[in-house]
Amino acid sequence: MxxxxxxxxxxxxxxxxxxxxxxxxxxxxxxxxxxxxxxxxxxxxxxxxxxxxxxxxxxxxxxxxxxxxxxxxxxxxxxxxxxxxxxxxxxxxxxxxxxxxxxxxxxxxxxxxxxxxxxxxxxxxxxxxxxxxxxxxxxxxxPPAAEQSRIADILSTHFTRLDAIEARLRAAQRYLERLQDFVMTAAATGVLAWDANPQHMPIASSPAVRDGTLPPLATGWRWARLQDIADVAGGVTKDSKDQHDQDLPEVPYLRVANAQRAQLDLSHVTRIRVTPKILDKLRLRDGDLLMAEGGDRDKLGRGWIWEDQIEDCIHQNHLFRARILERATHPKLLGWYVNSAARAWFEANGKQSVNLASISISKVKLLPVPVPPQDEQEQADFVELGQRVLTRFEHLAAACEKGLAHASALRRLLLAEAFAGRLVPQDPDDEPAEDLLKRIRAEREAAEAERKAARRAAAQAKRKRLTKPKASAPADAPPPPTPITDTPFPEGEQTTLPLEFTK
Structure with missing residues (x-):
């Protein structure tokens, strides 16, 4: 072949x-x-x-x-x-x-x-x-040609069914994602409660950002800018000169890859050397919300809440940290809003470069956020209700992932059985595979002989062109006319010839 x-x-x-x-x-x-x-x-x-x-x-x-x-x-x-x-x-x-x-x-x-x-x-x-x-x-x-066709047919039949199953599972995943968005927004704005009275609440506009249309809030809730309820800070800049000092302590730090939508992925946490002063300044605390500063435009702002999973952990400058002041809201309510309804705000206010998007900390501080009533028990009730519904969706999403993994394993098993000769029965009346291989070898030899003949013919034609004597011009023939041009051809310029592809 x-x-x-x-x-x-x-x-x-x-x-x-x-x-x-x-x-x-x-x-x-x-x-x-x-x-x-x-x-x-x-x-x-x-x-x-x-x-x-x-x-x-x-x-x-x-x-x-x-x-x-x-x-x-x-x-x-x-x-x-x-x-x-x-x-x-x-x-x-x-x-x-x-x-x-x-x-x-x-x-x-x-x-x-x-x-x-x-x-x-x-x-x-x-x-x-x-x-x-x-x-x-x-x-x-x-295998014999007829058996090849039987194998291809049975695999096509099984794979078509698996394609349909996988398409339904992926559609279910997309539907669950939309439901999760809805529930996170509803919980973060208070309207998830059955007795809530949704209403559109105004917020003072800012010339520095585009707020767009904000979702309605439950009675007793209000809008504020993130800087009004939280301390927002950037992180450590990588590759500064201090990080090469072997005498400095090495601490874990979070990158953009660790900040996923409504969750933190801590499967791979890198380490960095920093001064004790920077460690004290950037050490994460329980309840801090981490948000992505850059990446794909639709990923801006994604992230989740730090819950003291790792001791003395800090974050890099491509993650923003929001630390809620005076228990103005529950961290999960803020995190749910940032990862649902606020995604449109981040996209509208981000800046796009050639390959990546980013958003400045000055704009993030102006993010409109819903603020619940100050009653902490009431805040806890909203969180409990939202968490209960979202947990059910998480179980359904996990079932979809399990189904997709099972379908992928079935594909591998079908292929392994097919090429071990166990998926379709052999037929003694099939033409032996050796006869098929003999025909293929004969075809290849004939094609190679044809190519060699063509190359020889081309070489002979080229030699004839090179050895053919040139006709001499008559002694009284006038010299060829000089082309009229404003600019002579640069030295070495010639017409472009087609090139062969490299094999």
Whole structure:
């Protein structure tokens, strides 16, 4: 089975227009189905080799990708024209009689995924590479052609059912997320209580921020700016000169990755050296709310409450800390609001750079926040009610995650059984696989002989052109005219010739 790869080109970040050539991106081959719109417009179209145009029925893999996806295959269905392989993609060319769907399923099987993971080079999980020789070295257990079709058919049937189950589970997850948003907002504004009387309450506008439409509050609640009810501070800046002093204490600190939506992920907490003065200033306290300063625009402000999980822990400058003053509100009420209704406010007031968004501490201090009545027991009642409802949603979300994990395990099991010869029965009347392999070898030898003949013919034609005597001009012929031009060609300039893709 042959394979070829594309060439590196100069491209624009935008997708190619219908009349332009495009270069396929790694993301087009990552998620199990080919995504032709994941491409970049080609700038140097003079280097195009149409032999590397992607066509319907091609089997593609990304040879450079994450650990999870490097070498993962896709079967191209309907594809837009004028789309080329990139230098990070490979195309497999199967011999006649090899079922393409079967071959793609084989590339997805656990034994192949394990072999690719073992051979992929690179030390970073963000990008690994697999070479053509390493892929070609993987042994393929080839069954008869008829059995290939039976395997592909039964896997397609089972996978279609699993696709439907997974789609429903993901839809349920999205629905639960919307319900969680609703409950967090309702709890944080007091309207979750059955006897609440929702009403729209005004807040003094500020020219520095855009508040937009704020949700209604229960009777007795009011709006305030975050700076009115909490002390808001940034964290430690990484890579300052003090952090290289081995005599300073090393303490744990939280990064943006630790601040997830309505939860803190403490599975990986790094450490940093700081002066005792900075430690005293930034040491987190029980009830502090942490909020993300930067990242994707829809992630601004996400985070959760610190509950003294780690001793002497601080936070970096890309996290804001809000410390509630004089028990103005319960930390969970504030945290629920920040992670639900306030998300639109953070998006509206964030600043977008090329790749990341951010929001300044001066704006975060002006975040409108709902303030409950001062009765602490009443605040505790709101928290208890909200927590009780949200816990039920968390159980349902965990069940969805468990179902998705079970579906993924079933896929791996089906593939393992299929390529161990245990998923479909063998038929003694099938054409032996050895006959199929003989035909494939004969086809490859004939194709190679044809290519060699074509190369010899091209070489002979080139030699004839070079040895053909040039006709001499008559002695009385006038000299050729001098081209009229305002600017001569720069030295060495010539017309661009098409280049071959590197195999």
């Amino acid at each position: 042959g394979s070829d790869t594309g060439k590196s080109f100069k491209c624009e970040p935008r997708p190619a227009a219908p009349d332009e050539w495009g270069i396929v991106k790694v993301s087009a081959m990552t998620w199990g189905e080919f995504r032709p719109d994941e491409n970049k417009a080609l700038l140097n179209e003079g280097l195009i080799n149409p032999a590397y145009e992607i066509r319907s029925g091609d089997i593609l893999i990304s040879r450079a990708n994450t650990v999870e996806h490097v070498g993962a295959p896709v079967l191209v269905g309907n594809v837009r024209p004028r789309l080329l392989l990139s230098d990070k993609s490979l195309r497999f060319q199967t011999g006649s009689g090899v079922d393409r769907k079967w071959f793609v399923y084989w590339l997805r099987s656990p034994v192949v995924r394990k072999a690719i993971a073992a051979k992929a080079s690179g030390t970073s999980d963000s990008m690994r590479n697999i070479s053509q020789p390493d892929l070609k070295a993987i042994a393929v257990p080839v």
